[in-house]
Structures are given as C-alpha cells and as structure tokens.
Amino acid sequence: MDHLMEKMQEAAMYITSRIGNEPVDIGMVLGSGLGGLADELEDAVAISYKDIPFFPVSTVFGHKGRLVAGNLEGKRVLCMQGRFHYYEGYGMDQVVFPIQVMHAMGIRQLLVTNAAGGVNTAYQPGDLMLITDHIKLIADSPMRGPNHEELGERFFDMTHAYDKKLCALAREEAKRLSIPLQEGVYMFFAGPSYETPAEVRSARILGADAVGMSTVPEAIAASQMRMKVLGISCITNMAAGILDQPLNHTEVMETSDRVKEAFTSLVRNVTRLWPV
Numbered sequence: 380m381d382h383l384m385e386k387m388q389e390a391a392m393y394i395t396s397r398i399g400n401e402p403v404d405i406g407m408v409l410g411s412g413l414g415g416l417a418d419e420l421e422d423a424v425a426i427s428y429k430d431i432p433f434f435p436v437s438t439v440f441g442h443k444g445r446l447v448a449g450n451l452e453g454k455r456v457l458c459m460q461g462r463f464h465y466y467e468g469y470g471m472d473q474v475v476f477p478i479q480v481m482h483a484m485g486i487r488q489l490l491v492t493n494a495a496g497g498v499n500t501a502y503q504p505g506d507l508m509l510i511t512d513h514i515k516l517i518a519d520s521p522m523r524g525p526n527h528e529e530l531g532e533r534f535f536d537m538t539h540a541y542d543k544k545l546c547a548l549a550r551e552e553a554k555r556l557s558i559p560l561q562e563g564v565y566m567f568f569a570g571p572s573y574e575t576p577a578e579v580r581s582a583r584i585l586g587a588d589a590v591g592m593s594t595v596p597e598a599i600a601a602s603q604m605r606m607k608v609l610g611i612s613c614i615t616n617m618a619a620g621i622l623d624q625p626l627n628h629t630e631v632m633e634t635s636d637r638v639k640e641a642f643t644s645l646v647r648n649v650t651r652l653w654p655v
Contacts, residue, residue: 381525383472383479386433390476391483393432398424398448398457404655406481406606407458407646408597410493411439411628412635413613416643417458420449425460435473437461446477452651457481464593466570471521475600479530482604488655489601490646491610494631495565495589496574496618498582502561502589504617505638507645509549509562510541510610513595514587517569521596522603531603540602545609545653552648558641563588565612567595576620590618609649613638 409416417423426446428434437444443460450456463474478489495508502508526533546562553560566582568574570592574582582590589612601608615634616626635642 384527384529386476387479387483389432390434390480394426394446394480395484397426401455403448403457403484403486404454405456405488405490405650405653406478406486407456407490408462408492409458409460410462410593410613412494412615412632413492413639413642414443414460415639416646417447417460419643420447420451420456420458423447423449433476435463435469435476437463438467439464452647454650454653454655456650457484457486462593462597464570465519465596466592471519471596472524474596475521478597478600478606479604482530482606487606488653489597489606489608491594491597491608493591493594493612494615494635495591495612496616496626497588497614497621498566498579498590498618499561499563499588500621502614502617504614504634506559506561506614507553507638507642508589508612508614509546509560510565510594510612511546511562512541512564513598514564514566514582514585515595515599517567521600531605535603537599537602540598540608541610542607545607548652549609549611549645549649552652553645556644556648558645560645561588561614565594565610566590568592573626574619579618579620582618589614611642611645613642
C-alpha cells in the first residue's frame with residue numbers, strides 16, 4: 380500500500396523539529412561540486428540524510444549528503460548538499476521524495492543545479508547555463524504509480540517547467556555581474572556511464588545543449604506541485620566525441636571548483652532579489 384503522504388509528513392515534521400518553524404522561502408538542490416554554497420549560510424543547521432525518516436542516502440563522491448537550513452541574502456533557504464540519482468539504484472519516486480517533502484514544509488520556490496556535459500559546441504568547460512527546457516526520453520517517470528491529488532493533477536502541464544520570471548531575473552543578474560550565462564535545453568540520461576559520441580550527436584539533433592544524469596525528475600515533481608523552478612547547469616566538460624579526450628568525474632569536480640565563485644555570486648544575487 381502506498382503511504383507517500385504519511386512519509387512526507389513524517390520527514391517534514393522531523394526536519395522542522397531540527398530547524399525550527401520559521402518558514403523557508405527557497406529550496407535548493409546543489410549538484411556535484413556546487414555544494415559549497417550551503418557552507419556559506421548564516422545561522423545554519425545541518426541534518427544528515429541518514430537521520431531523516433524515509434530519506435535515501437547519497438552515495439556519490441562530492442555530495443556531502445545532508446540538508447542545510449539557514450539564511451542567505453535575506454532569505455531563509457533549505458539546501459540539499461548533494462542529491463539522489465536514478466543510477467544509484469533508487470526509484471524515480473525516491474529521487475524526488477525530498478522535493479515532495481519540501482512542498483510538505485510549505486516551500487513553493489526551487490533552485491536546481493547540476494554539473495553537465497556540453498553538447499552545444501559554442502560552449503566551453505566552466506560555462507554556466509540557464510536551463511530553459513529539458514528533454515527526457517527515459518520511459519520511467521517520478522509520477523508513475525498512484526496519483527495524490529493533494530500534490531497535483533494526474534495530467535499536468537510542463538510548458539513552463541522552468542519559470543520565465545526567474546529565468547529573466549537570472550539573465551539580468553548575470554549581465555549586471557558580468558558573468559557569462561549560456562542558456563539552453565538540458566537532456567536527461569540515466570547514467571552512470573557517460574553518453575557515447577553517437578548519443579551526443581543525437582542529443583544535438585534533438586535540440587539539447589547539455590546532457591546530464593539529474594535535475595529533470597525533480598523538475599517534473601516540482602511542476603506537478605506547481606512549484607516555481609529555476610535551473611542552472613555548470614558545464615564541467617564537453618560531452619563525448621566533441622573533444623578527443625576521455626571523460627571522468629575528477630574533471631567534473633575540478634571544473635566545478637574553478638567556477639564556484641561565479642556560481643556562488645550569481646546564486647547569491649538571484650536569491651537576494653527572488654520574489655517570494
């Protein structure tokens with residue numbers, strides 16, 4: 380029997396018992412190499428995923444595996460310092476469970492970030508990309524199974540999965556800060572293997588600008604719950620076949636570390652002006 384609503388409430392109550400009842404303005408999912416932002420929160424409270432009822436445990440190198448609540452640029456935020464992935468063996472429902480828990484806590488604004496491979500040949504490692512849309516050809520969906528009307532309709536619109544006003548705000552702040560900001564379409568692959576050169580060529584033909592192994596399930600769940608989503612990718616490497624060199628996770632982490640100052644600056648300024 381499905382007990383999703385009860386599990387969400389139990390997890391939300393536990394988190395609230397640790398961080399207090401003050402409303403949270405923005406939920407944030409910090410991807411590979413980008414979790415350092417959570418270390419900059421003021422009055423921070425950190426909770427290990429393993430302590431939260433029904434939460435999976437992050438197994439990926441570079442993901443600290445904890446929730447951090449605190450203040451950032453005048454907003455109360457709740458950061459996932461590391462996320463869960465389909466390739467880790469978790470079901471899509473487990474991957475998006477933290478987003479549903481955020482919703483149960485009253486959070487209606489979500490920032491999702493990731494490390495991605497560049498498909499658009501005009502990109503280069505170290506670029507930041509504003510996600511304007513996504514492609515998911517994997518048959519499995521986080522919304523497969525019983526639908527909970529409390530969360531949203533069974534059949535829901537994905538036309539504006541990434542909020543236009545938030546995208547405009549990110550563009551404006553990047554321009555003001557002189558931070559180059561690409562924008563494009565993110566394509567979701569299951570992983571954990573990197574894409575083949577043929578898959579990358581097909582992604583480009585389909586209209587993708589970047590590829591990765593996360594973010595899309597969370598954006599789908601958030602869309603069902605009518606949360607406003609802003610997505611930012613860090614292009615940590617060019618995808619397979621574009622450059623004649625092997626791909627590895629070390630490069631992902633090194634590039635993320637190199638651009639963390641620009642990433643942090645952009646997120647801080649967007650957070651400061653984020654309408655809540």
